[in-house]
Amino acid sequence: MPSLGQKLRQEREKRGLTIEQLSAQTRINVQYFQYIEADDTASLPGGFFYRSFVRQYARLMDLPESDYQGELDRSLAEDASQSVGRTTALPEKTIDVPPIPTGRFDTALEMRRWAWRLGILALVMALCSGVYTFWDRWRIQHEEDRIAAAKAEQAAPKPAEKQPAPTQPAPTVPAPQPQAPAEQPPAPIQASIIPAAPEVPASGAVRLIIRANEMTWVAVWQGDKQLFADVIRAGETRGFGSPNQLRIRLGNAGGVQLEWNGQAVDPVGPKGQVRTVEFRTDGYSVIQPPPAPASKPDGQV
Structure with missing residues (x-):
């Protein structure tokens, strides 16, 4: 039956990870992972650190606590029995170490962020479109009003003060003599047009x-x-x-x-x-x- 260190090493190799990669993720010294895989608990700082390092190692491998807790307790018990008479003994108290961040991708959080970004983009585009539509309608209406005013000014009859103009040649019409000259003035105008x-x-x-x-x-x-x-x-x-x-x-x-x-x-x-x-x-x-x-x-x- 493989020991706890051998089991952890097998799980690491299945995932294609190196000890250096584990050290980079957990900030634990590379040598400590090597001691764990070699089941060399004596080289570790103490039982507390051994328990913490093993738990972090197992969580990175996605191993449930039931797969290694018994082996961890047995290893600690053996180490405690062998350390009788030493100045330093493994602690008897169980300390729960919180899990370290695994760096997993939170899909729901990222979807909410993208929804906010798309919503803001749609709002900006709608605002720009509304401003452009308002300006274009104002420009077209202004141009139509200008053209309509020009046409109305030319199509409408002139004010009353200009209407007496046709009565000016009236005194020359009854006279028999001006009839011949009246036809002569248009001649040069006709030639010029x-x-x-x-x-x-x-x-x-x-x-x-x-x-x-x-x-x-x-x-x-x-x-x-x-x-x-x-x-x-x-x-x-x-x-x-x-x-x-x-x-x-x-x-x-x-x-x-x-x-x-x-x-x-x-x-x-x-x-x-x-x-x-x-x-x-x-x-x-x-x-x-x-x-x-x-x-x-x-x-x-």
């Missing part, structure tokens, strides 16, 4: 070129289909074509120059006024706005 090649080409039986001298809101329809609706800034040119008919609506009639099938079109209205013009293969017509209702004298219904 017909370029050699338009910036935006148009094709079809009805071809229309729109050049903006001022910022103007423009909408173009081909029958019931809307082809264009946006603001044209000064210096920009747009071209449209249709096989039969085009209808346009200008928010600033005097702020654009029109060219129909290669011919310059006389101004369809003064600046700041809304006009609708219909272009066909045989001609074009300006759809005048309905007249304002006449005010009735006081007392009439």
Whole structure:
């Protein structure tokens, strides 16, 4: 039957451990492990240390106390009987030595740590995503408000103080003599608005070129289909074509120059006024706005 020291050595060799590795884990001198495996209790400091070293050794090997307690007590008893007359005797009192750390991995504790880390990471990502979403919505809303304000400013009629502008040429219209000069001033303007090649080409039986001298809101329809609706800034040119008919609506009639099938079109209205013009293969017509209702004298219904 193997002794306690032989049994411990066999368990150590099964696990492929060296005495040096045991010493590094327990902080016990290498020689003491060698004395234990050789059952040389006399070379150990005393019975107390022998019992403590053996228990630590056995716990590292995962041996239950029942496997070595009897052999440990027997070895201590023999050593005590042999030490009669010596100045130092093995202690009779049993001292329980607490187990040393085995360095095992605590799975539950590590899982809780990782859960905390993942939770904090998810919270930070959600916070960053919320901040970015708020900023992106604010930027888009700000841009839409700016564009809507620009379109509304161009599409809305000018204030009342600019409406009397169409009445200024009224004194020259009734006079028979100014009729001929009235047709002559547009001539140089017409020559200046017909370029050699338009910036935006148009094709079809009805071809229309729109050049903006001022910022103007423009909408173009081909029958019931809307082809264009946006603001044209000064210096920009747009071209449209249709096989039969085009209808346009200008928010600033005097702020654009029109060219129909290669011919310059006389101004369809003064600046700041809304006009609708219909272009066909045989001609074009300006759809005048309905007249304002006449005010009735006081007392009439």
